[in-house]
Amino acid sequence: EPEVTQTPSHQVTQMGQEVILRCVPISNHLYFYWYRQILGQKVEFLVSFYNNEISEKSEIFDDQFSVERPDGSNFTLKIRSTKLEDSAMYFCASSVRRMNTEAFFGQGTRLTVV
Amino acid sequence: DAKTTQPPSMDCAEGRAANLPCNHSTISGNEYVYWYRQIHSQGPQYIIHGLKNNETNEMASLIITEDRKSSTLILPHATLRDTAVYYCIVRVENTGTASKLTFGTGTRLQVTL
Numbered sequence: 711e712p713e714v715t716q717t718p719s720h721q722v723t724q725m726g727q728e729v730i731l732r733c734v735p736i737s738n739h740l741y742f743y744w745y746r747q748i749l750g751q752k753v754e755f756l757v758s759f760y761n762n763e764i765s766e767k768s769e770i771f772d773d774q775f776s777v778e779r780p781d782g783s784n785f786t787l788k789i790r791s792t793k794l795e796d797s798a799m800y801f802c803a804s805s806v807r808r809m810n811t812e813a814f815f816g817q818g819t820r821l822t823v824v
Numbered sequence: 825d826a827k828t829t830q831p832p833s834m835d836c837a838e839g840r841a842a843n844l845p846c847n848h849s850t851i852s853g854n855e856y857v858y859w860y861r862q863i864h865s866q867g868p869q870y871i872i873h874g875l876k877n878n879e880t881n882e883m884a885s886l887i888i889t890e891d892r893k894s895s896t897l898i899l900p901h902a903t904l905r906d907t908a909v910y911y912c913i914v915r916v917e918n919t920g921t922a923s924k925l926t927f928g929t930g931t932r933l934q935v936t937l
Binding site: 714741743745747752753754755758765766768799801803805808809810812813814815816817818 | 856858862865866867868869870873875911917923924925926927928929
């Protein structure tokens with residue numbers, strides 16, 4: 711069964727450092743998403759991406775965040791200067807179309823900022 | 825997107841049907857009902873979705889009331905591996921809006937022996 715793959719599974723970084731979280735969506739999917747979940751809290755939407763541009767972003771997704779699809783397979787989330795409060799599980803998801811369809815989630819990257 | 829209300833927790837004996845309710849009394853005509861689950865901080869997993877008709881797949885059944893103000897997710901024969909947080913999400917779908925999912929706090933289902 712096709713799956714969304716995320717790497718690394720766990721990343722520890724120093725406050726102020728840049729991190730890049732990587733995702734390989736399902737190959738025929740066109741819509742891509744990042745969500746995050748702070749420990750013990752809800753899953754929160756960050757950004758959606760389609761046709762090489764951001765479709766929607768939440769208030770969380772400020773100038774410190776960026777997304778990119780550098781080639782035909784990878785989808786990345788960059789945090790420019792990490793803060794302690796960026797510590798969370800980050801989930802990538804993809805779907806074949808925008809509506810009336812399921813989104814497939816990866817297993818997540820646990821980001822710990824120290 | 826319409827707000828949903830779910831009980832915070834439920835228990836179910838293994839092998840029995842688990843019936844998870846969801847209220848979405850402010851749902852509008854172009855909003856679909858989606859169910860996802862999350863097993864112990866893994867990525868959310870899609871279960872099923874529907875607009876107004878009842879739906880069934882290999883995982884579950886979705887029963888939506890005629891007025892669409894509530895729905896029930898049915899796991900017909902719950903197993904220990906079904907222990908998870910179940911999210912009922914109502915999402916507006918038309919060509920002019922984004923397709924994000926707005927997760928609430930869900931129902932924590934504990935399946936016991």
